Amino acid sequence: MRPILPLAALSLLCGCGGGGGTSAPPPPATTCPIPTAKAxxxxxxxxLPALQGSCGSSATSCHGGASPTGHVSYAGTAAEVHARLVGAVPANAPAGAGWFLVKAGDPAHSWILEKVTRDQPGGSGYGTRMPQGAPNLCQPTVDTLSAWISAGAHND
Structure with missing residues (x-):
């Protein structure tokens, strides 16, 4: 009966993620990084943590690295990402419609909100709702993003 005890302990250790010094995989991205809306x-x-947690910032994600497939990178410092978002013209929005990635004080002309709230953002031909291939962002996250834009989209 003694040989079974070490095997049982080993299997319990491996089943709980404690096997042999290997690290657990990173937690999966979430589509509800802000579960309660913030005013x-x-x-x-x-x-920034909500964007990075739901849309990515690593070089292998849609919105990571120097040449992201998602047209804008959420990688880098808060100041760098803020500069890429606020007042920037999106690469994939209808021309002449007054879109900005984030238009401070104007959620209705902020492409980022259009992309996370509409199945056909900007009408047909401008991609799909984001995050692509994942469940829609939860409403508290969308409300918080909208509140930030409405308040002036400050880099704070």
């Missing part, structure tokens, strides 16, 4: 969100503490 006064900040970019660095709320918006």
């Amino acid at each position: 006064s969100p900040t970019f660095a503490a709320d918006i």
Whole structure:
């Protein structure tokens, strides 16, 4: 009966992710990074982590690295990402419609909100709802993003 005890301990250890010093895989991206809407969100503490957690920032994600397939990268410091978003003209939006990736104070002309709330953003031919291939962003996250844009999309 003694040989069974070490085997049982080993299988319990491996089943709980403690086997042999290997690290557990990173947690999966979520489509509800902000489960409760925030009325006064900040970019660095709320918006950037939500974008990185649901849309990616690593070089292998749609919105990571120097040449992201998603047209805008969420990788880098808060100041770098903010500069790429606020007041920037999107690469894949209908021309002449007044779109900006983020138009401070104007959620209705902020392409990022169009992309996360519409199945056919901008009408046919401008891609699909984001995050692509994942469930839609939860409403509290969308509401928080909208509140940040409405308040001026500050880099705080």
